[in-house]
Amino acid sequence: MAKFIMIHPDKCTGCKNCVVACSYEKENHFRPSASRIHVYSWEREGISVPMMCQQCSDAPCVSVCPTGAMHRVFGSSLIEYDSGKCIRCRMCVQACPFGNAVYDSVTDQIIKCDTCHDDPSCVIACPVKAIEYVEENVATRSRKKAFATKFKEAFQEVA
Amino acid sequence: MMFGWTGVILRVNLTNGEIKKEPTNMQDARLFIGARGLASKILSDEIDPKIDPLSPANKLIFAPGPLSGTMAPSMGRYNVVCKAALNGVIAASNSGGSFGPEVKFAGYDMIIVEGAAKKPVYLWIFDDEVEIRDASDLWGKNVPDTTDAIRAVTDEDAKVACIGPGGEKKVLFANIMNEMHRAAGRSGVGAVMGSKNLKAVAVVGTKPIEVADPEAFEKAVIDARKKISEHPVGGTGLRVYGTDVLVNILNGVGSLPTRNFHDGYFPSADKFGGETLTAKYLTRPKGCFSCIISCGRVTKVTNPKYAGEGEGPEYETAWGFGSDCGVDDMDAITKANYLCNELGIDTITCATTIACAMDLYESGYITLKDTGGLAIPFGSAENMVKLVEMIGNREGFGDQLAEGSYRLAKRYGHPEFSMTAKMQEMPAYDPRGVQGIGLHYATSNRGGCHVRGYTISPEVLGVPFKVDQHATEGKPQLVKTFQDLTAALDSTGSCLFATFGIGADELAALLSAVTGVHYSTEDFMKAGDRIWNLERLFDLKAGFTGKDDRLPDRIMKEPIQTGPSKGEVSHLDKMLPEYYKLRGWDTKGVPTEEKLQELSLI
Structure with missing residues (x-):
């Protein structure tokens, strides 16, 4: 079974431990601008949302890539990036509807989440489980159950 | 290569507009580390401690530390160092959020602001690009509106530290707020910023912070994270209840100052304690940069009389507007907190100065004539909230309270009513x-x-x-x-x-x-x-x-x-x-x- 990174903005505290952990894992220093995950905070409302590559099945970054640098390995749910094939045309950067493929001028690379090859550092760093690495087919089960619980409680009140 | 420290200090002179980048004195950095220590060393070396804190001769230093920006746990703090407006001591006022780390990512160990601008300005920093920009349109705006307005013309994700009307009007306990809700609260650092006509500092940084010994660092981080998250206070108490958890604890040991320190016990303290806050006001916890505790409280008041959204109250604030003013109405306490944050004034000195005024009023030394008709015995929640706005804007009687309790009590001939040490109000x-x-x-x-x-x-x-x-x-x-x-x-x-x-x-x-x-x-x-x-x-x-x-x-x-x-x-x-x-x-x-x-x- 394949896994993906699930976000829970309701739990996110905006601490950016995921952001620094990612930058350290990938670049060996702390540089949030090179992190593959970003956290945006709306301070008036007190809401924070983590964002990273969604590993789209029909990925625009793959479709527009003229050299096959951005590609999916057969049987994998990951979109992978081959720096050797990449001509730095930044078409993927333009195409990604989420803004999750980024060109980093410091390293001259396209940077995007690769789930740290099945062991995401951001997930390990999150102190409140606002990001989780979960099985795709059962990923939303707990979220569904949380809402089901509310229904259950409502019915119990009526009964 | 520099490790931890960036090796660069940004110096901005608002009098002549000069912007300089200087090497950090590494010998001093080793001795005084960074943030509060290193900035205090620089301030001590560069200003005469006898100067008027609100004169251009004072300097205002925004200082993160060598661990800021790394993933060492709970490293979101920075210090604002200057000579204090409130009491003339050396001030290092400490705040959280992401502003401090962002200064490091922009490439600076600290930002030193000197002199004073002729008209309102703000500082815009994007890595090496530093500009002093006109802030005439921002003057008069509160903290959230200032933050939004600056982001609209700089970068939507810029980290903004600014003053509100309190700092502009030099309320002696005005603070500096960053990211809307985090406060460099004490000593009146916001009044010093206001005296320089500096409305805000906005920063975006994209540079790296390097680590000298990655192996030892990873080991130390894992160890520190484990110890904090397994601790009953760091790992549980503060995350679940926030700092306000202390209300019932301190009241339980008879040390919750009550009615301007006339007593140390307040029977209805639970009404503004952390348990009540969590049950009735909390939306979600919030964490500063690299924090694993998340003691911050995103809260909401629905009572139309005091309706609002924001962060807090922290323990000191709940206590100050609570038992110290003889108030147990959590709606009013939380509203007073929101107003302080929007106006940019310190909740502790604001609340305790109001408590001092209530004390003087009950003793007959302050009369309705002095307050402009406002009755302020202990427990008057509604007028307490009104006074916060009057202080932040220096309106009417609020103008007298804007000087802090030491000057207030002295003005009415009873300095013994001021609950201060070295002219700054004692906390909770x-x-x-x-x-x-x-x-x-x-x-x-x-x-x-x-x-x-x-x-x-x-x-x-x-x-x-x-x-x-x-x-x-x-x-x-x-x-x-x-x-x-x-x-x-x-x-x-x-x-x-x-x-x-x-x-x-x-x-x-x-x-x-x-x-x-x-x-x-x-x-x-x-x-x-x-x-x-x-x-x-x-x-x-x-x-x-x-x-x-x-x-x-x-x-x-x-x-x-x-x-x-x-x-x-x-x-x-x-x-x-x-x-x-x-x-x-x-x-x-x-x-x-x-x-x-x-x-x-x-």
């Missing part, structure tokens, strides 16, 4: 019920303040060990140790709450791994001692003496009236001489030459 731990914290208030280099020698940990919470809160034995050593530890900790970029889990050993290990400069635990504590003495020297040169190491007469002579600490007064006089001795100071509280040599301060 009654020094009659907890002896060590009283010695700390009396000797703190920034006046009444709890976060520079938090002996409440051992005296009340039993962290890392329990001591008798009413005893005086052993307290001078305890106070000195906590003051030194905190001075060093504040200089790394760490949050004080990390000490609910880790101490000097772990911090020294993190600092050594990041910077590549070896700090033993002893080196680290000695750096704290050095910083403490440096600050002391500044205050002595500013005109303070050992005679100012005192507490109000009420604390020394009038016992707590009710509750578990009934009958207690402070025994400061029993502790102070021993404290001086342990510090290596003479009987007048002046550091000896020998001590200064030992600390490489001369």
Whole structure:
């Protein structure tokens, strides 16, 4: 079974431990601008949302890539990036509807989440489980159950 | 390559518009670490401690530390260092969020602001690009509106530290707010910023912070994270209930100052405690940069009379607008907190100055004529909220309160009503019920303040060990140790709450791994001692003496009236001489030459 990174903005505290952990894992220093995950905070409302590559099945970054640098390995749910094939045309950067493929001028690379090859550092760093690495087919089960619980409680009140 | 430190200091002169990038003095950086320590060293070297704090001669330093921006746990803090507007001591006002780390990512160990602009300006920093920009349109705006307006013309994700109307009008306890809700609260650093006509500093940084010894660093981070998250206070208490969890704890030991310190116990305190806040007001917890505790409270008040959204209240705020003003209406307390944050004024001094005014009013020294018709006996929640707005905008009677309780009480001929140490208001731990914290208030280099020698940990919470809160034995050593530890900790970029889990050993290990400069635990504590003495020297040169190491007469002579600490007064006089001795100071509280040599301060 394949896994993906699930976000829970309701739990996110905006601490950016995921952001620094990612930058350290990938670049060996702390540089949030090179992190593959970003956290945006709306301070008036007190809401924070983590964002990273969604590993789209029909990925625009793959479709527009003229050299096959951005590609999916057969049987994998990951979109992978081959720096050797990449001509730095930044078409993927333009195409990604989420803004999750980024060109980093410091390293001259396209940077995007690769789930740290099945062991995401951001997930390990999150102190409140606002990001989780979960099985795709059962990923939303707990979220569904949380809402089901509310229904259950409502019915119990009526009964 | 630089590790931990960036090696660059940004210096901006608002009088002549000059912007300079200077190398960080690395010898000083090793001795004073960064943030509070290193910035205090620079301020001490560069200004005459006797200057008027609101004159252009004062300097305002925004200072993160060498660990800021790394993933060492709870490293979201930075310090604002200057001569204090409220009481003329050396100020290092500490705030969280992401602003401090962002300054580092922009490539700076600190930002020094000098002089004063002729008209309102703000500072826009995007890595190496630094601009002084016109802020005429921003003047008069509150903190959230200023933050939004600056982001609209700079970068939508810029980290913004700014002043509100309080700082513009030089309310003597105006703060500097960053990311809307985090406050460099105490000492009136916002008034200093206002005196420079500097409305805001906005920063975006994209540069790296390097680590000298990755292997040791990873080990130290895992160790520190584990210890904090497994700690009952750091890992559970603060995350679930926020700092407001302390209301019931302190009331339970009879040390929750009540009605301007007339008492130390408030029967209905639970109405504004952390349990109530969590049950009725909390939307979700919030964490500063790299924090694993998340004590921040995103909250909401639905009662139409006091409706609002924001963050807080923290313990000190809930106490100040709560029992210290004789109020138990959490809606009003939370609203007062929101208003302080929007106007940019310190909740502690604001609340306690109102408490002082209520006290003077009840005693008949302040009349309806003085207040402009506002009745303000203890417990008047509605007028308390009104006064917050009047203070922030310096309207009517609020203009008098904007000077703080020391000047207010003196103005009405009763300075003994001001609950201050070195003219700054004492916070939420009654020094009659907890002896060590009283010695700390009396000797703190920034006046009444709890976060520079938090002996409440051992005296009340039993962290890392329990001591008798009413005893005086052993307290001078305890106070000195906590003051030194905190001075060093504040200089790394760490949050004080990390000490609910880790101490000097772990911090020294993190600092050594990041910077590549070896700090033993002893080196680290000695750096704290050095910083403490440096600050002391500044205050002595500013005109303070050992005679100012005192507490109000009420604390020394009038016992707590009710509750578990009934009958207690402070025994400061029993502790102070021993404290001086342990510090290596003479009987007048002046550091000896020998001590200064030992600390490489001369």
